[in-house]
Amino acid sequence: xxxxxxxxxxxxxxxxxxxxxxxxxxxxxxxxxxxxxxxxxxxxxxxxxxxxxxxxxxxxxxxxxxxxxxxxxxxxxxxxxxxxxxxxxxxxxxxxxxxxxxxxxxxxxxxxxxxxxxxxxxxxxxxxxxxxxxxxxxxxxxxxxxxxxxxxxxxxxxxxxxxxxxxxxxxxxxxxxxxxxxxxxxxxxxxxxxxxxxxxxxxxxxxxxxxxxxxxxxxxxxxxxxxxxxxxxxxxxxxxxxxxxxxxxxxxxxxxxxxxxxxxxxxxxxxxxxxxxxxxxxxxxxxxxxxxxxxxxxxxxxxxxxxxxxxxxxxxxxxxx
Numbered sequence: 001x002x003x004x005x006x007x008x009x010x011x012x013x014x015x016x017x018x019x020x021x022x023x024x025x026x027x028x029x030x031x032x033x034x035x036x037x038x039x040x041x042x043x044x045x046x047x048x049x050x051x052x053x054x055x056x057x058x059x060x061x062x063x064x065x066x067x068x069x070x071x072x073x074x075x076x077x078x079x080x081x082x083x084x085x086x087x088x089x090x091x092x093x094x095x096x097x098x099x100x101x102x103x104x105x106x107x108x109x110x111x112x113x114x115x116x117x118x119x120x121x122x123x124x125x126x127x128x129x130x131x132x133x134x135x136x137x138x139x140x141x142x143x144x145x146x147x148x149x150x151x152x153x154x155x156x157x158x159x160x161x162x163x164x165x166x167x168x169x170x171x172x173x174x175x176x177x178x179x180x181x182x183x184x185x186x187x188x189x190x191x192x193x194x195x196x197x198x199x200x201x202x203x204x205x206x207x208x209x210x211x212x213x214x215x216x217x218x219x220x221x222x223x224x225x226x227x228x229x230x231x232x233x234x235x236x237x238x239x240x241x242x243x244x245x246x247x248x249x250x251x252x253x254x255x256x257x258x259x260x261x262x263x264x265x266x267x268x269x270x271x272x273x274x275x276x277x278x279x280x281x282x283x284x285x286x287x288x289x290x291x292x293x294x295x296x297x298x299x300x301x302x303x304x305x306x307x308x309x310x311x312x313x314x315x316x317x318x319x320x321x
Contacts, residue, residue, distance in 0.1 A: 006031070006036055006037055006039065006040055006048075007039055007040070007044075008040075008041070008044045011040065011044050011045075011047060011048045014028075014048060014051070015047065015048065015051045018051050018052065018054075018055060019051075025052075025055050025056070025057060025058060025061065026061075028052055028058075028061050028065075029061050029064060029065075031048075031065050032061075032064045032065045032067070032068040033068065035072055037065060037068075037069050037072075038072060040069075041081070041083075042081025042082060042083030042084050043083045045066075045069065045081075045083070045084060045087070046083045046084065046086065046087040048065075049062040049065060049066060049087050049091065050062070050087065050090070052065070053091055053094060059091055059094045059095055059096065060095075060104060062087075062091050063088075063091050063092070063095070063104070063107060063108055063111055064104075064107060066084065066087060066088055066091065066111055067107040067108075067110055067111055069084065070084070070088075070110065070111065070114050071110075080114055085114065085115045086115075088111045088112075088114060088115035089115045089116065089121060089124040091111070092108065092111060092112060092115065092116075092124065092128050093124055093127045093128055093131070095108065095128070095131065096135075097131065097132055097135035097136075097140055097141040097145075097146065098135075098140060098141055099140065099141050099142065099145065105145060105146055105147065105148045105149055106148050108148075108149050109148035109149045109151065109152040110152075112125075112128070112149060112152040112153060112156065113152045113155065113156060116152070116153065116156040116157055117156050121156070121157060122157055122159075122160040123160075125153055125156065125157035125160045125161055125164075126157075126160050126161070126163070126164045128149075128153060129153060129160075129161050129164040129165060130164055132146060132149075132150075132179065133164070133165070133179060136179050143179040143189075147187060147189050150179070150189035150192075151187070151189040151191075151192040152192070153189075154189055154190060154192045154193045155192040155193070155194075158193045158194070158197040158198065158201065159197065159200070159201050162193070162201050162213075163201075165179060166209075166212050188216075188217070188218045190216045190217050190218070190234075191217070191218050191234070193234075195233055195234055195237045198213060198217070198234060198237065198238075199237055199238075199241050201213070202238070202241065202242070203241070206242065206243050207243070207244075207247075210238055210241075210242040210243070210244070210247060210248055211247045211248060211250070211251045213234075213238055214235075214238055214247075214248045214251035214252055215251050215255070217232065217234040217235060217238070218232050218234065218235075219231065219232055219235045219252045219255065219272075219275070220232055220235075220272065220275060221233070228274065228278075229271050229272070229274050229275055229278075230275070230278060231275055231278060235248075235252065239279075239287075245284065245286075245287050246286050246287055246290045249279075249287060249290050249291065249294070250290065252275075253276075253294045253297075253298070255272075256269055256272035256273060256275075256294075256298060257269060257298070257301050264305070264306075264309055265305040265309070266302045266303075266305035266306040266309060269298055269301050269302040269305060270298075270302045272298075273294075273295060273298040273299070273302070276291040276294055276295055276298075279291060
């Protein structure tokens with residue numbers, strides 16, 4: 001069937017074959033290529049996708065077929081059928097997150113960007129994030145293996161996704177932030193949230209949400225060689241809009257000490273601390289005093305890191321000799 005364009009009669013034969021287990025499920029991946037599903041109308045494709053998804057490990061194959069269907073329709077400048085979008089929402093909510101899903105992330109993110117853009121997709125986005133949170137919490141996967149999907153979810157349904165990520169009691173909230181762990185030099189999915197949408201979300205509960213947002217946004221803008229470190233646009237927006245900018249600064253400073261990356265931890269802390277010299281035009285007296293205290297503390301942290309790094313280098317040199 002993958003060698004020819006599939007029609008409704010082909011779908012019926014394939015559904016029977018699936019029900020009887022006449023072919024190994026992995027063979028159905030071939031339906032994703034060669035524009036095999038080009039002639040399928042929305043409802044027929046949805047029936048086929050659901051029949052495949054009902055098989056063990058079938059959801060990933062169904063999503064792969066739908067991803068290629070959407071890709072072909074974009075190439076041909078065709079609209080996506082409502083039944084296809086509905087199928088995508090259902091399949092995304094049925095995903096099982098694993099630690100070997102690196103290759104799937106880009107494809108499911110593309111399906112999410114097609115299927116979750118409208119206001120009626122809020123519940124579906126919430127359900128997907130809830131499943132991802134649960135998988136991360138039980139160490140079945142890591143957020144960094146799903147960064148494209150997280151970006152797509154935050155781009156299409158920022159309020160719903162942020163609500164779900166930070167849902168729960170404080171103890172649970174601290175744990176579920178591990179959805180954003182292990183990114184280090186990788187892209188931060190939260191950067192996909194439009195700044196205006198981020199501030200709108202924070203303003204719904206300012207005392208709690210501004211610090212929460214500060215705990216996950218990228219606080220420093222990318223820099224080129226020779227440039228000085230500067231606050232990112234989301235960070236500037238949080239400072240400018242927060243009722244208590246000091247709370248935002250406190251959250252950022254706590255991350256100055258733990259932000260991962262390559263190279264010396266002492267250098268990283270010192271580079272982050274340099275941001276405290278760039279608090280205009282929101283440098284209130286309270287914020288300036290907080291920055292003074294933060295600089296003093298960060299100097300001690302950097303010195304401690306530097307001492308440990310030098311001791312480690314001396315130890316390595318002695319072993320070499």
